[in-house]
Amino acid sequence: MHSSQNNPQKTTPAPVGGFVIxxxxxxxxxxxxxxxxxxxxxxxxxxxxxxxxTK
Incomplete structure (x- = not known):
């Protein structure tokens, strides 16, 4: 069984729940x-x- 954690690949970062315009x-x-x-x-x-x- 192969896990994607054992062989990380460079991919487009996944969105974390929002968008900007x-x-x-x-x-x-x-x-x-x-x-x-x-x-x-x-x-x-x-x-x-x-x-x-503080100066």
Missing amino acids: DAQGREVPITEDMIQHACNALEQAQQQAASST
Whole structure:
């Protein structure tokens, strides 16, 4: 028996439950990578805001 976990393949990321509308009006599935990128950007912005208010 072969499992896909033993041999991961590069595939298109699966949507995680939502879509955004791009500038051309197309639905673009929201991926886990998109969420992680947004969370990282938010964390960096919060850290920069906190450091600028303590100066």
